[in-house]
Amino acid sequence: GNSVTQMEGPVTLSEEAFLTINCTYTATGYPSLFWYVQYPGEGLQLLLKATKADDKGSNKGFEATYRKETTSFHLEKGSVQVSDSAVYFCALINFGNEKLTFGTGTRLTIIP
Amino acid sequence: SAVISQKPSRDICQRGTSLTIQCQVDSQVTMMFWYRQQPGQSLTLIATANQGSEATYESGFVIDKFPISRPNLTFSTLTVSNMSPEDSSIYLCSSTEVTEAFFGQGTRLTVV
Numbered sequence: 001g002n003s004v005t006q007m008e009g010p011v012t013l014s015e016e017a018f019l020t021i022n023c024t025y026t027a028t029g030y031p032s033l034f035w036y037v038q039y040p041g042e043g044l045q046l047l048l049k050a051t052k053a054d055d056k057g058s059n060k061g062f063e064a065t066y067r068k069e070t071t072s073f074h075l076e077k078g079s080v081q082v083s084d085s086a087v088y089f090c091a092l093i094n095f096g097n098e099k100l101t102f103g104t105g106t107r108l109t110i111i112p
Numbered sequence: 113s114a115v116i117s118q119k120p121s122r123d124i125c126q127r128g129t130s131l132t133i134q135c136q137v138d139s140q141v142t143m144m145f146w147y148r149q150q151p152g153q154s155l156t157l158i159a160t161a162n163q164g165s166e167a168t169y170e171s172g173f174v175i176d177k178f179p180i181s182r183p184n185l186t187f188s189t190l191t192v193s194n195m196s197p198e199d200s201s202i203y204l205c206s207s208t209e210v211t212e213a214f215f216g217q218g219t220r221l222t223v224v
Binding site for chain 2: 032034036042043044045046049089091093098099100102103104105
């Protein structure tokens, strides 16, 4: 079956630091990959996605590249801000199956 | 992209009672999904709801506890029955469209 392994948190960084949150996956076929963000007290929001190998998803300064050879989709940001404090979820979906499989989530806290 | 309106956004309920959560999608979708997010945890799929057929439940979830309705292609409800404090969670509905999954804002349920 499908699975997503995500870097455990919590992660605490200073403002303007470089961020990497690791995500690796196991899936049959060619899944689409996602990063979702959950700000305090809010629901899930799609942050970025990639639907095929070597695609790079990007949004709000965050990037992740779909690496089929390493089955990875690591989230990166060059300079984090306090407003990036949230929980980040890596997820995949095999369309046809239509079910999202989520990683455990990584709580990120940025301190001024 | 689909927009999903979910209500209520939060509720505090007495144990032994039931709560029905509603999700309305602004377009017709084939499948809708219900997830539970327990405090500090990732999302767990409860069931998949297709219009015109019974919902398909994941392991550990049963219809008597989480009855689901899907009367048409834009609407679904999840009922949390005979609630106990262990049911305190965020409940989210979701649908998929092409290569993306969309979520309602979530219902934060507290059972006292």
